[in-house]
Amino acid sequence: MQLLNNGIKADLQKYRDKRFDAERRELHALRNWVNSLQKLVKDGFDFSLSLKVTKNPPNVKLEHGSSSKCAKLTFKVIDLLKVSAPEQFFLELQDLINGLAGIGNSELNLSNALLKVMPKKRFTEKGMLRVKKELLKKLKTFFLEHRKPIDDESIKFHHNSQVIFFQPENVTPKRKERLTSFLTFHPELKTYREMTLLVGEISRLSLDEINGHQIRDLAESSIYSKKLNAAIRTIKRHEDDILRFVEFFKQNPELSKAQRSNMEFYNKKFKEPFESGNNLLKKERVLGRLNTQLSGKVEWFLDNEIVT
Incomplete structure (x- = not known):
């Protein structure tokens, strides 16, 4: 039974990976891509050069709803980061914010966060660079908000999947x-x-x-x-x-x-005398040790008086 259960556990892990963990890895990869971009900017590279170095963000599968949504937004952010004129940048940023309205809670949170970092008066190059850096931070938060429910579902799946193995007499x-x-x-x-x-x-x-x-x-x-x-x-x-x-x-x-139903304990105890050596291969010694190990009567079915 244990052999079969281990095989089923492998299938459950495969299912869990396909259903949850693969998408989690995609979201994690997108976050790492943003981290790489942030590091280059922090080291003094401008956004245009940094984007050329990091190249395109990682690919995601279309059937993964959350990571696909995050990847789509990432490409929009990339287009924004390429804009060098402050007036045009903030105009396109406002368009992005308007496009997030009415989609979902994470989109609402992102739009509110971006509105808070928008300059109140003049649109300057210094202000644009500051907002671009903030935009990357908010993008990572957006990824996290999409990944957390998947993390929770994956953990819940692992916990609940154990009920598959309970036999009817153990099902409360x-x-x-x-x-x-x-x-x-x-x-x-x-x-x-x-x-x-x-x-x-x-x-x-x-x-x-x-x-x-x-x-x-x-x-x-x-x-x-x-x-x-x-x-x-x-x-x-x-x-x-x-x-x-x-x-x-x-x-x-x-x-x-x-x-x-479970002989593993007895199998282990039975094997111990044969694995320990100490001249335990003679009939009387083996039987004596096994009777002690197993707390019961052990019969001898071998023709020889010594185990070979």
Whole structure:
């Protein structure tokens, strides 16, 4: 089950990256581009030369609404920064401010911020250079206002995605509400929930209800990550071993359900004597150590008296 869950986690991370993180990186790249431009200006280069050095801002994908909006505004700002005549600059800046009206909160915040730095009286070259520097600062704030909701959604997705792995007996009313809401917003991920429920039957259902379909019904898909497809192949390749494990528990009903669902603790304890050395390979020594490690009876099925 852990192998499958790790594969599903890889797919969830891939989905998260495509849905949120890719756009976050684009917005971060745009901010870095502005930082580079600001550094050149601070070092004494004029805006015209600085723009030639930094070249065009990073590309963004059209389907990313926030980064596309920020990139579009960035190109408008670039056109403004190229203007060298104060009168023309402030005239075009006012046009930009007017164009931001009625679009959204971040646009309103930007227009208000730009109005505050506009000169009250004369339009001078000194005033133009000051406003150009302020314009770059306000542009970065605009990027941040668009990136923060995506950051919040990405974190929320990571937190809520964990409910996919809860088996029915562990789904509280609050978790059920989270799960329903999560799959409503991300219906593409229902297949992973179904997958965890399917394989989870091996540890969840009574032993008589486990007939192997829980493994046979697993299928690879081109939309899955390599890690998940590899996990599915591994599980199907070891189907006989897994079902033998089920048969063992049928023959030993006194074993707890917890042991059937998670053997990692016992596997680790079982391996310790064989990994530590110290002449623990003889039957009586191995059995003595294992009985202590596992707090239970350990049977010897080997023909030899020494583990080789």
